[in-house]
Amino acid sequence: MRIAVPDLISPSYFPAVAAVDLGIAAEEGLELELELLFPVTTAMQALRDGRLDFVAGAAHATLTAFPGWRGAKLLAALARHMYWFLVLRSDLGAARGDIAAVKGLRIGAAPGVDLGLRALLREGGVDPDSVQIGPVPGAVGDTVSFGVTAAKALEKGLLDGFWANGMGAEVAVRRGTGTVVIDVRRGDGPPAARDFTFPALVATEESIARRPDAAAAAVRAIVRTQRRLREAPEHAAEVGRRLFPPEEAELIAELVARDAPFYDPVITQTTVTRMNAFAMSVDLLPEQVSYEQVVATELARSWHG
Numbered sequence: 001m002r003i004a005v006p007d008l009i010s011p012s013y014f015p016a017v018a019a020v021d022l023g024i025a026a027e028e029g030l031e032l033e034l035e036l037l038f039p040v041t042t043a044m045q046a047l048r049d050g051r052l053d054f055v056a057g058a059a060h061a062t063l064t065a066f067p068g069w070r071g072a073k074l075l076a077a078l079a080r081h082m083y084w085f086l087v088l089r090s091d092l093g094a095a096r097g098d099i100a101a102v103k104g105l106r107i108g109a110a111p112g113v114d115l116g117l118r119a120l121l122r123e124g125g126v127d128p129d130s131v132q133i134g135p136v137p138g139a140v141g142d143t144v145s146f147g148v149t150a151a152k153a154l155e156k157g158l159l160d161g162f163w164a165n166g167m168g169a170e171v172a173v174r175r176g177t178g179t180v181v182i183d184v185r186r187g188d189g190p191p192a193a194r195d196f197t198f199p200a201l202v203a204t205e206e207s208i209a210r211r212p213d214a215a216a217a218a219v220r221a222i223v224r225t226q227r228r229l230r231e232a233p234e235h236a237a238e239v240g241r242r243l244f245p246p247e248e249a250e251l252i253a254e255l256v257a258r259d260a261p262f263y264d265p266v267i268t269q270t271t272v273t274r275m276n277a278f279a280m281s282v283d284l285l286p287e288q289v290s291y292e293q294v295v296a297t298e299l300a301r302s303w304h305g
Contacts, residue, residue: 016056
């Protein structure tokens, strides 16, 4: 079976990556082949077309390939809350939390992910049209990691900022080229933005019905991996050394330790309602739908190990 992530060198989808690399999925009887497929909208289309069995990606992006939540369900959360960072060039001198500092700047954001930034700006009183939001130079195909690519583009002066994962943010900060202005997950920016989306494990309804044992095994593997990473984040370094370039391999354990408190598989009714409200605001969803239409509730018992 195949599972894809839209960004590999990142803590964002790391519980799924580590579940495969540490052999936890295999221990649950699930042989998974991990691949990078960017952007998340393309990964969701591949899931819809039957070329993938699972996607570990932004929950709201499921709607780009499954309108109205028809045909796919969220199996478990990989972590809680929206998890991207707004990073601006350090020489701009933007203060932490100053969302208006983006006006007139060139901000890189991945397809699908950019919707979270646009909604964040609107919620914070900034017209998204006052910002040049577009692709990150070099972030194409399935051989790049978006956050790190964004950090490199910032360093080269190709962008004034980016909206990307914790690895990209950390690389930019450590190199002295970027400053974190908004970290929604940890309280920056408008509070409503925290629950626009979250990283989730997604499968088609057809796949869940055909192989419920595999879906349940995948959830158990995620839950066990989250627990292991919370208790011993140093396991992340093992994965990093096998899969990441040296610089990012050195950083991943620290970033996972920082994110570990958010590694929780439970998807609540409130989370779904708020995410759907965001999806409606960006024209991904015409109206609220039921919790049961979004979440594979028959697998919820697996969230608790």
